[in-house]
Amino acid sequence: MHALSERRDPWAVERERSLRHAVYDSAGQAFMMGAGEAYIVPFAVFLGAGNLLIGLLASGPLLIGALVQVWVVEILDRAPSRRRLVIVPVLIQALSFIPLFC
Numbered sequence: 001m002h003a004l005s006e007r008r009d010p011w012a013v014e015r016e017r018s019l020r021h022a023v024y025d026s027a028g029q030a031f032m033m034g035a036g037e038a039y040i041v042p043f044a045v046f047l048g049a050g051n052l053l054i055g056l057l058a059s060g061p062l063l064i065g066a067l068v069q070v071w072v073v074e075i076l077d078r079a080p081s082r083r084r085l086v087i088v089p090v091l092i093q094a095l096s097f098i099p100l101f102c
Contacts, residue, residue: 037061040100
């Protein structure tokens with residue numbers, strides 16, 4: 001007879017994997033914010049951008065991120081591959097930082 005403490009949760013492996021990926025995601029987000037997004041506005045000032053453009057650069061990513069959350073659930077349900085749906089925008093965002101570092 002098995003005690004309750006000896007029974008293995010069937011979702012434990014998936015939960016641990018999901019938590020591990022959440023830590024990787026948050027570490028990547030923190031690196032992106034610290035290494036890239038914090039320097040976009042100063043870079044625009046260095047290039048001589050006007051106040052309107054600087055304001056859009058500072059607030060645009062936050063606004064776009066908030067608006068995308070409204071319809072991303074429908075896209076996730078229809079997408080054949082969630083991995084591709086994540087990788088393509090990540091690559092686009094990574095490539096957008098090339099002018100900042102070159």
